[in-house]
Amino acid sequence: MRRAAKNHGTNRGTHRARESDHRTRGRRPARVRRALTALVLTAAVVAGTAGWAAGSGQVPVTGPPPGSAAWVADTSLGRALPDPASATPGQVAAFFRSLTPGQRRDLAERHPSVVGNLDGAPLTLRYAANATALRGDARFAHLAGPGRRILAFDPRGRGQVAEVFGDLERSRRVAVVVPGSDIDAGSYDRARDPLGTPAGMARALRAAAPGTAVVAWAGYTTPLGVGLDAATGDLAEAGAERLARLTGGLAAQGVAAPAVFCHSYGSVVCGLAAPRLHARDLVVLGSPGMRAGTVASLRTGARVWAAKDPSDWISDVPHVRFLGLGHGTDPASPEFGARPVPASDARGHTGYFAPGTESLRTFAAIARGDVR
Structure with missing residues (x-):
């Protein structure tokens, strides 16, 4: 009888284990659905300025x-x-x-x-x-x-361009602006939403920090709209190589180490380029992630700053990285370890350089070297 009771208890335990396993398997589809939903949302990292338009695969120059x-x-x-x-x-x-x-x-x-x-x-x-x-x-x-002053011009593909605002050879303070998606030689200085373009951001920064030379750099193939390009790092990897060469070329000509301002998908480029960048400050704004978990993992000697305003839709994009999709930890989160840039009065995804905002005032102070 004792053996039968023992066996009965064992069978009851086995039954409970099977029920538990069945419930676990029942939950797995829900977890998978949540993960897939996150990945789909991650694929919506437009990371630029054109909104929720359909994207297409781009071949990097x-x-x-x-x-x-x-x-x-x-x-x-x-x-x-x-x-x-x-x-x-x-x-x-x-x-x-x-x-x-x-x-x-x-x-x-x-x-x-x-x-x-x-x-x-x-x-x-x-x-x-x-x-x-x-x-x-x-x-x-x-x-x-x-x-x-056109510093670079490549007509291949959608076209790439870099323009200098100010005297790059003589300025003691230099900045470089790296844009996000939907930017090329034809759109880098457009009238619509100018503060979402590198030329518009460069002009605003120079006006707020007189004497600073600013390079508006549309020197890589950016994603177009929503698509896998924006959710993966392929275009960013190609862009990182070109950005590193740009700053290396400036250093070879005796130009002061710049503060590099990286908007949206441009911050993915900057994150991948960080170990090779000749930069004194690295500032990311409206970032979907930098393909790094912490500031330390960027392996850069530059000071790292992050800004994200409360109304920026980038907050709705999951900061995950899985099977090549997504760009990882939010650089504006405390666990990432970047220096915070106040941005509570900025508006939307392209409002960080708007005149009168606290974010622009802080950017100007960083560009001038006025903050420690």
Whole structure:
């Protein structure tokens, strides 16, 4: 009888275990549904300014600039020219220092698309080369207006451009603005929602921090609208390489280490580039995540700041990372460890640079180096 009772108890325990397992299996679909819902919402990281439009897959522009084959084949100097595909910004800078002013001008006139995009080349030479390249481009010739300082111009794909506001060579304080989605050479300076564009953000920052030179950098292939591009890091990885080269080129020309301001999906780019960036401050705003769990995991010596206003829809996007989707911890959360930027009076996803806001005042203080 005792053995029968013992067996009965065992059977009852086994039955309870089976019931528990059945209930657990019943809950699994709910957990899976919640996870899938989070991933679908994560895929809605528009991370830019165009809203909830349908997105499409983008192929990142990579590799050396147009005209590189002719540049490499050029033997006019009796020696090899630095290969745009492999030369470091420091090597490029050293090469141009070895040339006479006439030799530099000649190369810029014959190879404007290469010299204009060659990180490490003299800044004024790049401006002149890009003006030449733009005047011959039907889509973007308007960017070659008088007095404009175009630091980079690549017509491939949707087009990429970087413009300097201020005197980059002489300014003691420098900033770089990195945009999010839906930005290219045709939209980086648009009248609609200007504070959601790198040119508009750069102008606002320069007005709030006079004397600071600001680079509006639309130098990578951004996602378009809602889609997997915005929820994954593929485009950001390609952009991170280009952003790191940009700051390396500025450093090679003796430009002060910049404060880098990264909006929305641009903060994913900055997070991946962080270990290689020549920057003194890294400021993210309206960020879906930086592909890092904490400031320490960014492996950067720059000070890291984060801003997110209460009305920014980015708060509705799950800060998760699973199977390649999502960008991880919210940089504005306490556990991430970034320095907070007050943004309670900013409005929406593109209101951080609005005149009179506390966020813009703080950005200006960071750009000027007035905060410790």
